[in-house]
Structures are given as structure tokens and as C-alpha cells.
Amino acid sequence: MERTHRGNATTDAIVDGAMRACAAQELNVRRGMERDFGNYTAAEVSAELDKLNRHTRAEMRTAVARLRGQRTAAAPRAAQPAAGSRVRRPLEFFNKCHYPVRYFIYHIGSDGKWRTHGWYNAPANQAARGIIDTRRQPVLHLEGERLYSYAETTGGPTITWYGKQPVTFGGARYSTLQSSLSVVNGKYQFGVNCAGR
Structure with missing residues (x-):
């Protein structure tokens, strides 16, 4: 170019x-x-x-x-694609841990605004499962945007998955982790793994 x-x-x-x-x-x-x-x-x-x-x-x-x-200062700048024209994909969560976990997410939703969803429960060794909102609709995530999550075990030893992004949820403050998303069958997948813990 x-x-x-x-x-x-x-x-x-x-x-x-x-x-x-x-x-x-x-x-x-x-x-x-x-x-x-x-x-x-x-x-x-x-x-x-x-x-x-x-x-x-x-x-x-x-x-x-x-x-x-x-x-040249006179050159026009192309606009960033609007949130409405970007790809939205359903989210799925997996639990590759031998213990049940609960989690919540913080992300830019399909409307372009930051949202929290949760708490969700995931049984031990759960394959990827769709995340739904309170209206029983799939939670959609905008392509190219960050997704943060916080997860903790609800049985067995106490294990938490957290990061550095502070989020207030349910009246408490959590340090959330930027999640790595993979596209599988047209859906974003992410989750937790107990390997090495």
C-alpha cells in the first residue's frame, strides 16, 4: 500500500x-x-x-x-465502520475444569454499549454452551471488541480466573480478565481450564 x-x-x-x-x-x-x-x-x-x-x-x-x-492535510479520512454494520456473534462458554464454576462477562454488546451478564453456572467439564440474557436471547458480541470475564469455582478448591480490568457487578468490585475468543461454527468461544492449577 x-x-x-x-x-x-x-x-x-x-x-x-x-x-x-x-x-x-x-x-x-x-x-x-x-x-x-x-x-x-x-x-x-x-x-x-x-x-x-x-x-x-x-x-x-x-x-x-x-x-x-x-x-496532505486536505485528505479526507475514512470513517470507522459503525457498530450496526459490524459482525455480531453469539457467545459460548466452556469449563475444562474438574470443578463447577460460576462466571460473569463484561463486554460491548450488539448495541455498541458496555454490558455485564451473569452470574452463570457451568458444571465441571462442560463443553461450550451458549450464553443467554435475561430475556432468554443469545448474548451477542461485536467482532473486534474486547471481552472481559471473571470466574471462580463453586465446589472443590477455591480457584479464580481474574485479571486487571476493574468491573463493578452485583454491588461488588472484581478484577476481570481479558478473554481470548475463538470462532467455532460461527460463534465466539471462551472459557476456563484447570490445567496447571
């Missing part, structure tokens, strides 16, 4: 050129996903890559506009 930004091409032309340059690599990724994740259909793989392409195109427009803005 650095090379193309020095010319006089429009932002869309630069982005289109960069996207064409990535086409061969995308085809390899698509084939790799279909080969490595056989439980996905070709249509599901295509849908996920199309979402990524839309997001990548928006990021590239923003980057090109920023580069041009460094060169």
Missing part, C-alpha cells in the same frame, strides 16, 4: 488493486479451510470469507486515507 499511496489513484482504486493482489492468497485460504475444517460447507466458508473481505476493505480504505492525510 505504501507504494500505491504515492500515486494519484483514488482510495477505491488502491483498495481494489490491493484486493485483487490478495485473490490468489484468499483462494489458498479458502481451500485450506475446506480441507482442514471438513465440517464446514463450501457455502459457510464462502460466507465467512466474504464477511472478512468486507471488513478488510473498510480497514484498507481507512489506512489509505490515513496515509494520504499524513501527506
